[in-house]
Amino acid sequence: xxxxxxxxxxxxxxxxxxxxxxxxxxxxxxxxxxxxxxxxxxxxxxxxxxxxxxxxxxxxxxxxxxxxxxxxxxxxxxxxxxxxxxxxxxxxxxxxxxxxxxxxxxxxxxxxxxxxxxxxxxxxxxxxxxxxxxx
Numbered sequence: 001x002x003x004x005x006x007x008x009x010x011x012x013x014x015x016x017x018x019x020x021x022x023x024x025x026x027x028x029x030x031x032x033x034x035x036x037x038x039x040x041x042x043x044x045x046x047x048x049x050x051x052x053x054x055x056x057x058x059x060x061x062x063x064x065x066x067x068x069x070x071x072x073x074x075x076x077x078x079x080x081x082x083x084x085x086x087x088x089x090x091x092x093x094x095x096x097x098x099x100x101x102x103x104x105x106x107x108x109x110x111x112x113x114x115x116x117x118x119x120x121x122x123x124x125x126x127x128x129x130x131x132x133x134x135x
Contacts, residue, residue, distance in 0.1 A: 011117020017066055018110050024059040025102055028077070031055055032095045045088050052081035052095065059102075070105045077102065 007015060035048040056078050063071035077098040080091065 005114070005118045007114070007117045008119050011113050014066055014113045014117070015110070017062060018106055018113065021059055021062055021067075021070070022103075022106055024055070024062065025099065025106065028052060028055045028059065029099045029103075032092065032099055035095070036092045039088050039092055045091075049081045053078050056081070067105075067109055070102060070109065073098065073102050073105060 031048060031051050035045055035052070038045055038048065056074050059074045060071050060078070063074060077095065080094045080098055083091070
């Protein structure tokens, strides 16, 4: 049993989507940070762009239905990863920035879902649940 506030069905579905998106984003972030380490040690970065694209593509599909704006940010991240030209250092900086923006958007969406979809328990239901947990 969760100790926090209860969510309605739509809120629970949205929270599940946000949690899955957060785990996908963590994977993308890991790849970007490995890319930054490779850049620092003067290793070739040619195989990191496709890795970022493959890791971020499910994120776009996952978010498209309920969180279109965040999905668009993930699409922009994929574009940065696949763009040719420019310096590698600038690309890594842009990818880090994009990951940060998506993470911030996910946190804001999380707070909004909690705000909009929290169910207030009636006093009878609250007393009944307190009595059942005390027994």
